[in-house]
Amino acid sequence: MFETPNAFKHQIDPETSVPYKKVYDARNVLREGEKGIDTRFTEDFGDLRSIGKSLAQ
Numbered sequence: 001m002f003e004t005p006n007a008f009k010h011q012i013d014p015e016t017s018v019p020y021k022k023v024y025d026a027r028n029v030l031r032e033g034e035k036g037i038d039t040r041f042t043e044d045f046g047d048l049r050s051i052g053k054s055l056a057q
Contacts, residue, residue, distance in 0.1 A: 045051045
């Protein structure tokens with residue numbers, strides 16, 4: 001499943017001392033989740049016919 005399973009056990013490769021920063025960085029996963037939520041909200045607002053309407057006065 002994962003390209004480098006050691007990345008989730010160690011932050012730095014024990015053999016080469018190279019950091020696994022790009023592999024275990026959770027911010028990439030969070031960004032993808034935010035994109036999915038944004039797409040879902042846009043779809044839901046369209047279904048509710050509430051796009052462009054606001055309750056703020």
